[in-house]
Amino acid sequence: MEVLGDIFNLALxxxxxxxxxxxxxxxxxxxxxxxxGIFNIGLExxxxxxxxFAVLGSIWTSSAIGGVLIGMMAAMIFAGTFSLLVVTLRAxxxxxxxxxxxxxxxxxISLTKAIFGTRGSIVNPDIVGFAPVNIPxxxxxxxxxxxxxxxxxxxxxAFILVFVVWIIFYRTRLGLHIRVTGEKPEAAxxxxxxxxxxxxxASLMCGALAGIAGAHLSLGYITMFAENMxxxxxxxxxxxxxxxxxxxxxxxxxxxxxxxxxAMALRLQTFGFPSYLVLTVPxxxxxxxxxxxxxxxxxxIIRETLESMSLVRRQEP
Amino acid sequence: xxxQSETRELTPAKAPVAMPEWLHSLLGTLLAISIALLxxxxxxxxxxESPFHVFMTLLRGAFxxxxxxxxxxxxxxxxxxSGIAACIAFRGGLFNIGVxxxxxxxxxxxxxxxFSFVLPAPLHLTLGIAAAIAAGALWILIPAFFRxxxxxxxxxxxxxxxxxAILLTSYxxxxxxxxxxxxxxxxxxxxxxELPQLFEFSRLNWGLFIGVALAVGLHMxxxxxxxxxxxxxxxxxxxxxxxxxVPIRRNVFLILLCSGAVGGLAGGVxxxxxxxxxxxxxxxxxxFDGVIAALLAxxxxxxxxxxxxxxxxxxxxxxxxxxxTNASRELITVVQAFIILAVSAQLLVRxxxxxQAGERRWKY
Numbered sequence: 098m099e100v101l102g103d104i105f106n107l108a109l110x111x112x113x114x115x116x117x118x119x120x121x122x123x124x125x126x127x128x129x130x131x132x133x134g135i136f137n138i139g140l141e142x143x144x145x146x147x148x149x150f151a152v153l154g155s156i157w158t159s160s161a162i163g164g165v166l167i168g169m170m171a172a173m174i175f176a177g178t179f180s181l182l183v184v185t186l187r188a189x190x191x192x193x194x195x196x197x198x199x200x201x202x203x204x205x206i207s208l209t210k211a212i213f214g215t216r217g218s219i220v221n222p223d224i225v226g227f228a229p230v231n232i233p234x235x236x237x238x239x240x241x242x243x244x245x246x247x248x249x250x251x252x253x254x255a256f257i258l259v260f261v262v263w264i265i266f267y268r269t270r271l272g273l274h275i276r277v278t279g280e281k282p283e284a285a286x287x288x289x290x291x292x293x294x295x296x297x298x299a300s301l302m303c304g305a306l307a308g309i310a311g312a313h314l315s316l317g318y319i320t321m322f323a324e325n326m327x328x329x330x331x332x333x334x335x336x337x338x339x340x341x342x343x344x345x346x347x348x349x350x351x352x353x354x355x356x357x358x359x360a361m362a363l364r365l366q367t368f369g370f371p372s373y374l375v376l377t378v379p380x381x382x383x384x385x386x387x388x389x390x391x392x393x394x395x396x397x398i399i400r401e402t403l404e405s406m407s408l409v410r411r412q413e414p
Numbered sequence: 415x416x417x418q419s420e421t422r423e424l425t426p427a428k429a430p431v432a433m434p435e436w437l438h439s440l441l442g443t444l445l446a447i448s449i450a451l452l453x454x455x456x457x458x459x460x461x462x463e464s465p466f467h468v469f470m471t472l473l474r475g476a477f478x479x480x481x482x483x484x485x486x487x488x489x490x491x492x493x494x495x496s497g498i499a500a501c502i503a504f505r506g507g508l509f510n511i512g513v514x515x516x517x518x519x520x521x522x523x524x525x526x527x528x529f530s531f532v533l534p535a536p537l538h539l540t541l542g543i544a545a546a547i548a549a550g551a552l553w554i555l556i557p558a559f560f561r562x563x564x565x566x567x568x569x570x571x572x573x574x575x576x577x578x579a580i581l582l583t584s585y586x587x588x589x590x591x592x593x594x595x596x597x598x599x600x601x602x603x604x605x606x607x608e609l610p611q612l613f614e615f616s617r618l619n620w621g622l623f624i625g626v627a628l629a630v631g632l633h634m635x636x637x638x639x640x641x642x643x644x645x646x647x648x649x650x651x652x653x654x655x656x657x658x659x660v661p662i663r664r665n666v667f668l669i670l671l672c673s674g675a676v677g678g679l680a681g682g683v684x685x686x687x688x689x690x691x692x693x694x695x696x697x698x699x700x701x702f703d704g705v706i707a708a709l710l711a712x713x714x715x716x717x718x719x720x721x722x723x724x725x726x727x728x729x730x731x732x733x734x735x736x737x738x739t740n741a742s743r744e745l746i747t748v749v750q751a752f753i754i755l756a757v758s759a760q761l762l763v764r765x766x767x768x769x770q771a772g773e774r775r776w777k778y
Contacts, residue, residue: 138569178755188758191509191569192709196754199702203747204457210742211461332573339567373585380577387574388556391566 109360115248115318116363117356118255119144119310124334124341124348125255125262126306131343132266133299134279138194139179140307141331142201147172147311149205149219152322153212156223164225164316165251169308175201176304177297184296198331206324218323226320227251251313256349258306263345275299279343307331333383340390351386358382443710443721443757450752457748461740468739472746475734476727484616485733488688490726491618492517492697494625495680496704497711497718498632499550499673504713505636506669507649512557512572513677514701515579516550520678521685522583523549525692526591528603528685538606543682550678551671553579558670562663568670576701584694591692598694609687619687625719628676632715645669649713677701699747703729706750710757725750 123144130137147168154167175197182188206216213219227249266272277285278295285292310330315322333355341347362378455465476486496513503510510516524546531538557575560566584598591600609619636642647655648665656662684697703725711717728750732743 136567136569138573182755182759186759192754192758195511195705195709196751196758199706199747200751200755203744203751206744207457207461207742207748210740210744211457216742329574329577332570336570336574339570371585371589373581373588377578377581380574380581384556384571384574384578387571388560388564388566391560391564 109364111247112360112363113353113357114256115252115356116359117352118248118252118317119313120330120334120337120355120359121255121349121352122251122258122310122313123307123331124337124352125258125345126303126310127334127338128262128266128343128345128348129275129299129302129306130296131338132272132279133275133296134282135180135183135296135300136190136194137179137300137303137338138191138332138335139175139197140303140334141327141329142194142198143172143175143304143307144311144314144331145198145205145325145327146175146201147308148315148326149208149311149322151308151312152219152221152224152315152320155225155316155320156221159223159225161225161227161316165309165312168312168315169305172308172311173301173304176300176307179304180297180300184293184300202325205322209322209324218321220321224316224320226316249313249317251309251317254309255313259345259349266345271298329380333379336383336387340387354386355379355383440717446710446753446756447724449756450749453752454745454749457745458741461745463739463741468735468741468745471735471738472728472731474731476731481615482730484613484618486723486727486730487622488616488618488726489729490723491621491625491687492680492684492700493703493707493722493725493729494719495621495628495683496677496701497707497722498625498628498704498715499676499680500705500708501629501632501711501713501715501718502669502676503673504708505649506645506665507652508561508666508669508673509569510554510572510670510673510677511569511705512554512575512579512674512701513680513704514699515572515576516553516674516677517681517684517697517701518576518579518583519549519553519681520546521681521696522586522692523678524607524682525600525603525685528607529591529601529691532604533606535606538604539609539686542603542607542686543679546678546682546686547675548678550681551675553678554670554674558667558674561670562667580695583692587692587694593691600692602691603686607686608690609683611687617688619683621683621687624679624683625722628679629715629719636715677704680704703750706754709754 123140126143127137127140149168150171151164151168153164155161155164157167158164179193179197182193183190209219210216213221229247230250230253232246264272266276274285274290274295275298277288277290278292278299282292285295311327314326314330334352337348337351337355341351358379362375365375365378366372451469455469458465458468475482477483496517499513499516500510524542527542527545528538531541533541553575554572557566557568557571560571561568587600588598593599593601609621611617611619612622636646644655644658644660645665647658648660648662648669652662680700681697684700685692689696704722707721707725708718710721728746729743732746735741735745736743
C-alpha cells in the first residue's frame with residue numbers, strides 16, 4: 098500500500114500534465130485537419146522536424162521563442178507540402194503522410210550530421226530552453242503550487258489552446274467553414290466556400306500547432322534533440338483524433354489519458370520495473386482506447402442502418 | 415453523385431489494358447526516381463560533398479564486385495518479403511504499416527524455436543519458419559479483427575503496434591533470453607535451424623528465393639484465381655465488390671492476417687538466414703522499406719521485387735557512403751521519401767475519382 102501511495106501523489110498529477118502537453122499540442126493541431134476532412138498521419142513528422150529546427154533556431158537566435166517560431170515554420174512547410182500534394186494534387190493522404198514522416202526522420206539525422214557532425218543527438222550549451230514559470234498567487238497555496246505552477250510556458254499554452262481551438266471551431270466563421278468543408282464539401286461549395294482553400298488553411302494551422310509541440314519536446318524540459326525523439330506521439334495524437342472526431346474537449350480528455358499513462362510509465366521505471374516493458378504502456382493504452390471506443394461507436398451505426406432500412410420498408414407499400 | 419462516379423470507375427476496370435498501364439507506371443516511377451536523386455544531390459551539397467562523388471561511392475558500395483552485389487541482394491531479401499506483405503494489404507485496399515513490428519515478432523519467434531529445441535535439420539528449419547509466420551499473423555490479429563468487424567483504422571493501430579513489438583522483443587532479448595556475456599542478443603540458434611547460405615563469401619541465403627517465389631505466387635494468385643480477382647475488386651472498389659457478393663469483412667480479416675504472416679516470415683528469414691540469433695535492433699527499418707517498395711511498385715508484386723532490389727542496393731551502397739563521405743546513411747532515406755512524394759504527385763495524371771472528404775482508397 099505504501100508503494101501505491103508513493104506512486105499516486107501530487108507529483109504524479111504534475112507529471113501527467115507535463116507529459117500531456119506535447120501530445121495535446123499536436124492533437125489540437127490535428128483537430129483542424131480532422132474537422133476539414135483530411136486524415137493526417139503526417140503529424141509525427143511535422144513534430145519531429147519542428148523539434149529539430151527549434152533546436153537550430155534556438156541556437157541561431159539565442160532565444161527559446163525564436164526557436165519555437167523557426168520550428169513552427171519548418172512544420173508549416175511540411176504541412177504545406179502535405180496539403181499541396183493531398184488537396185491540390187489529390188494524392189493519397191496516407192501515402193503522402195507516411196512519406197513526409199520518413200522524410201522528417203531521414204532529414205533530421207542527415208542535417209544533424211551535416212551541421213553538428215554528430216550522430217544520434219544534438220547536445221549543445223548554446224541551445225536556449227524555456228525556464229519554468231511560477232504563478233505568484235497559486236504559489237502561496239500549499240498543494241496547488243505543486244500541481245498548477247512551475248511548468249514551462251508551452252505547457253500552459255497547450256491547455257489554454259484547448260479553449261482557443263474550441264472557440265475557433267464553434268464561435269468563428271473560419272471554424273464553421275472548416276467544419277462544413279469536412280462534413281459536406283458539396284454544401285461548402287454551394288455556400289461559396291472553396292473547400293480546397295479551407296483544407297490548406299486547416300493544414301497550415303495544424304502545422305503551426307504541431308510545430309509548437311515539437312519545439313516543446315526539444316526546448317521544454319530537456320534542451321536537446323535526439324533522433325526520432327517524437328517517439329510515436331504524433332501517431333498517438335492521430336488515435337485520439339479518430340475517437341474524439343476532432344472535438345477539442347474530447348481531445349483534451351484523450352490526451353490526459355495518454356499523458357497519465359506516460360507519466361505512470363516513467364514513475365514505474367523508477368520503481369525498478371524493466372524499462373522496456375514499462376515503455377510499452379502508453380502505446381498499449383492508446384491501442385486499447387482506440388479499439389474499445391470504435392467498438393462502442395458501432396451500435397450507433399447499426400441503429401442508423403436499421404432506421405434507414407425501416408424507412409425504405411415504409412415506402413414500399 | 416456517387417452512382418455517377420462509380421459507373422465511371424467501372425469502365426476502365428473492365429477493359430483489359432495491361433500493357434500501357436504498366437508502361438505508364440514504370441515511366442512515372444523512373445521520373446520520380448530522377449527527381450528524388452536531384453533532391454539527394456541538394457542534401458549532398460549541403461553536407462559539403464560533391465553529389466557526383468557521393469553517387470559514385472553509393473554505386474561502388476552497391477555493385478563494386480561480387481561480394482558487394484551479394485551484399486545488395488542480402489539487404490534486398492527482407493525488403494522483398496516485407497514488400498510482398500505490404501502488397502497483399504494494398505491490393506485489398508488496406509494499409510499494413512505494421513510490417514516492421516511483424517518482422518520483429520517473426521524474427522524473435524524463429525530465433526526462439528532455433529535456440530530452444532533440438533530437432534533434425536529439415537524439421538527444425540520448417541518449424542522455425544512456421545513460428546515466424548504464426549508470430550507475424552498473431553501480431554496483426556487484433557488490429558485485423560477490429561478493422562474487419564468495427565472498421566477501426568488499421569493504419570494507426572498497425573503503426574502503434576510496431577512500437578510495442580520492438581520494445582517487447584528487446585525486453586525478451588535482454589531480460590529473459592540474453593546470451594551470457596553477450597550484448598543484447600540471444601543465444602545462437604542451432605545449425606539445424608539455419609537457412610542455408612548460397613556462397614562462401616556472403617551471408618546471402620535462400621531467403622532471396624523465398625521472396626521471389628512469394629512475389630510470383632502472389633502475382634499468379636491475383637491474376638489467375640477467382641479469389642485473387644475478388645481481392646482486387648475489393649481493393650479498387652469495395653462497394654461494387656460487396657454488391658457483387660464478395661464477403662468484405664471476412665476478406666479484410668484474412669487479407670490483413672496473410673499480410674501479417676508474410677511480414678513475420680520476413681523477420682524469420684532474417685534471423686534464420688543472416689544473424690542466426692535475435693539481436694536488439696537486428697533489422698532497422700526493413701519493414702518500412704518494404705512498405706515503401708510496395709508503394710513505389712503501386713502494389714504490383716513483380717515490380718515490388720525490382721523496387722526492393724533498388725532499395726536494397728541503396729542500403730548496401732549507403733554503408734560504404736557513410737564510411738567514405740561526410741553524408742550519413744540516412745541520406746538514402748531522404749531519397750526514398752522524395753521518390754514516394756514524387757510518385758504520389760504524378761498520380762495527378764490520373765486523378766483520384768472518389769469524393770475527396772470521406773473514403774480513403776488505394777487507387778487502381
